[in-house]
Amino acid sequence: MFDDLRDLYQEVILDHGKKPRNFRCPENATCLAHGNNPICGDTLVIYITLDGDERITDAAFQGEGCAISVASASMMTEILKGKTRAEAKTLFEGFHDMCTKDDFDVSQLAGCDEDAIERLVMLSGVKEFPIRVKCATLAWHTMQAAVEGDEEISTE
Amino acid sequence: MSMDLSQPVISSGDNSTSAYDLERIRADFPILKQEVYGKPLVYLDNGASAQKPRQVIDAMSDVFENYYSNVHRGVHWTSQRSTEAFEAAREKVQVFINAASVNEVIFTRGATESINLVAATWGRKNLKAGDEVILSHMEHHSNIVPWQLLRDEIGIELKIAPIDKGGNFLLDAFEALLSDKTKLVAVTHVSNALGTVVPVADVIRLAHEKGALVLLDGCQAVPHAVVDVQALDVDFYVFSGHKLYGPTGIGVLWGREDLLNAMPPYQGGGDMISSVTFEKTTFMKTPHRFEAGTPAIAEAIGLGVAVDYVSGIGLENISAHEQGILQYATEKLSAIKGLTIIGTAKEKASIISFSVDGIHPHDIGTFVDRAGVAVRVGHHCAQPVMEFYGVAATARASFGLYNTRDEVDVLADALEQTKEFFA
Ligand SMILES: Cc1ncc(COP(=O)(O)O)c(C=O)c1O
Numbered sequence: 001m002f003d004d005l006r007d008l009y010q011e012v013i014l015d016h017g018k019k020p021r022n023f024r025c026p027e028n029a030t031c032l033a034h035g036n037n038p039i040c041g042d043t044l045v046i047y048i049t050l051d052g053d054e055r056i057t058d059a060a061f062q063g064e065g066c067a068i069s070v071a072s073a074s075m076m077t078e079i080l081k082g083k084t085r086a087e088a089k090t091l092f093e094g095f096h097d098m099c100t101k102d103d104f105d106v107s108q109l110a111g112c113d114e115d116a117i118e119r120l121v122m123l124s125g126v127k128e129f130p131i132r133v134k135c136a137t138l139a140w141h142t143m144q145a146a147v148e149g150d151e152e153i154s155t156e
Numbered sequence: 157m158s159m160d161l162s163q164p165v166i167s168s169g170d171n172s173t174s175a176y177d178l179e180r181i182r183a184d185f186p187i188l189k190q191e192v193y194g195k196p197l198v199y200l201d202n203g204a205s206a207q208k209p210r211q212v213i214d215a216m217s218d219v220f221e222n223y224y225s226n227v228h229r230g231v232h233w234t235s236q237r238s239t240e241a242f243e244a245a246r247e248k249v250q251v252f253i254n255a256a257s258v259n260e261v262i263f264t265r266g267a268t269e270s271i272n273l274v275a276a277t278w279g280r281k282n283l284k285a286g287d288e289v290i291l292s293h294m295e296h297h298s299n300i301v302p303w304q305l306l307r308d309e310i311g312i313e314l315k316i317a318p319i320d321k322g323g324n325f326l327l328d329a330f331e332a333l334l335s336d337k338t339k340l341v342a343v344t345h346v347s348n349a350l351g352t353v354v355p356v357a358d359v360i361r362l363a364h365e366k367g368a369l370v371l372l373d374g375c376q377a378v379p380h381a382v383v384d385v386q387a388l389d390v391d392f393y394v395f396s397g398h399k400l401y402g403p404t405g406i407g408v409l410w411g412r413e414d415l416l417n418a419m420p421p422y423q424g425g426g427d428m429i430s431s432v433t434f435e436k437t438t439f440m441k442t443p444h445r446f447e448a449g450t451p452a453i454a455e456a457i458g459l460g461v462a463v464d465y466v467s468g469i470g471l472e473n474i475s476a477h478e479q480g481i482l483q484y485a486t487e488k489l490s491a492i493k494g495l496t497i498i499g500t501a502k503e504k505a506s507i508i509s510f511s512v513d514g515i516h517p518h519d520i521g522t523f524v525d526r527a528g529v530a531v532r533v534g535h536h537c538a539q540p541v542m543e544f545y546g547v548a549a550t551a552r553a554s555f556g557l558y559n560t561r562d563e564v565d566v567l568a569d570a571l572e573q574t575k576e577f578f579a
Contacts, residue, residue: 001526001527001570002526002574004526005522014578018514040518040549041534041539041542041548042518042548064548065518066517067518067519070516132518
């Protein structure tokens with residue numbers, strides 16, 4: 001009955017949903033933002049630690065959400081470590097397009113970390129579930145807000 | 157048995173529904189033949205909005221195909237027919253809730269607008285800083301926010317009547333909140349998030365003893381049981397058409413005629429004045445005073461037909477059928493390991509909110525959807541309730557007059573399979 005859902009709820013995603021990585025509140029975070037999805041009640045706090053060169057040395061999160069939003073946040077924190085702020089933004093925009101645009105072309109992300117792209121492509125399965133796109137992108141929107149210095153963000 | 161919404165009766169769970177012709181009723185709803193993902197649609201989101209019977213659909217088409225026109229304005233044939241049908245719908249609503257006068261039935265866009273109307277007119281005129289309005293912990297946002305706006309504007313105080321862990325309305329605690337400062341008690345008749353039936357007869361009696369008025373949000377009550385505003389002795393009663401198997405865009409504010417005629421208008425415009433000069437305008441009496449502008453004509457007529465439809469089956473019969481489904485579903489879902497029902501009040505309408513260990517409600521919603529089952533997931537526009545239970549969201553199955561035990565089985569089965577997937 002759930003065969004179609006396997007494309008979205010892949011093992012890796014389920015695993016991150018159940019056992020989120022970097023699920024903590026780092027003491028030395030340099031930026032943070034609260035993200036919430038008012039329709040679902042999902043809430044996330046994303047913590048980012050930037051060094052003097054605008055490189056992300058740590059990324060973590062806390063909060064509550066569905067398997068997709070928690071997995072997305074968890075995978076994002078892993079992906080972001082070591083990336084610069086500019087690289088994070090490129091990945092965010094690429095991922096956003098991946099989830100929402102039919103004509104998305106992965107070559108748009110040429111030069112980005114391949115492992116990161118592979119994970120994002122996996123999550124972009126939400127494109128087939130329009131109502132769930134926000135679940136996958138909430139963490140990324142919130143991360144973007146954190147590094148831009150906006151504290152509150154809500155996806156509507 | 158039937159659920160008597162005016163008395164705090166404990167439901168016996170008797171489900172003798174033999175006289176209830178479920179098959180014929182289901183045949184009235186074209187959408188129930190719909191398949192989703194190759195499976196029959198199992199529609200369990202009636203609390204959010206109910207499906208429409210053929211009778212309502214046809215009546216609305218009939219308006220547009222045969223006699224549509226603006227109302228209260230034309231001398232021509234179509235306008236007269238539209239006006240007659242529109243006003244006949246008002247009379248049907250009057251009978252449906254046993255209002256003393258047809259003038260007490262005001263058509264609005266829905267419950268939300270009805271409550272805002274009372275807050276903006278009766279509230280602004282009669283409330284002053286320091287006056288208290290009591291709400292319950294189970295209110296839908298539409299019965300919270302209009303009062304908060306008024307609080308911010310004029311400095312009234314809001315008091316919240318508490319519930320217990322089962323979602324029961326705590327009458328003693330409510331009574332303790334009442335004082336000479338209480339001017340209005342605005343509470344839900346039936347909770348959309350928990351299904352709790354509030355003991356409104358007692359609430360009204362106690363409030364009146366203190367000289368406070370009572371507004372009931374009847375959105376989740378009118379589809380499930382007989383409501384008699386005179387027997388209740390309530391002051392304002394509101395509901396939406398779309399949860400009563402009628403169209404969207406139409407709802408009702410009922411109020412006592414003397415109260416309504418003493419209230420200032422809500423919006424200004426056409427159809428609500430006796431005369432207008434640039435110096436002075438005199439307003440019409442209720443209901444027209446509160447119905448500025450062209451109303452939702454076909455929708456009002458559709459609501460009238462929806463009222464005929466449920467009355468034809470009989471609210472007592474609907475209630476008995478739904479209580480049977482509620483009991484069956486409660487047993488069936490309780491038997492699922494890891495599933496917790498949120499809201500176990502002694503008296504409930506056919507609404508079951510629940511959570512499943514380790515699976516977020518959204519994921520539940522997406523999975524049961526693949527089995528053809530439509531449930532609501534989220535906070536149900538009742539965030540204070542969610543906070544009370546320490547959850548961000550729940551899944552909710554809300555049953556209507558056409559739901560069957562087989563459909564409950566489909567839901568239970570889908571939940572079991574979802575659990576396996578996430579195991
Ligand atoms: C108890 C309750 N009150 C008010 C409303 C608001 O109704 P509407 O959105 O039709 O105005 C709802 C609908 O969800 C409800 O369930």
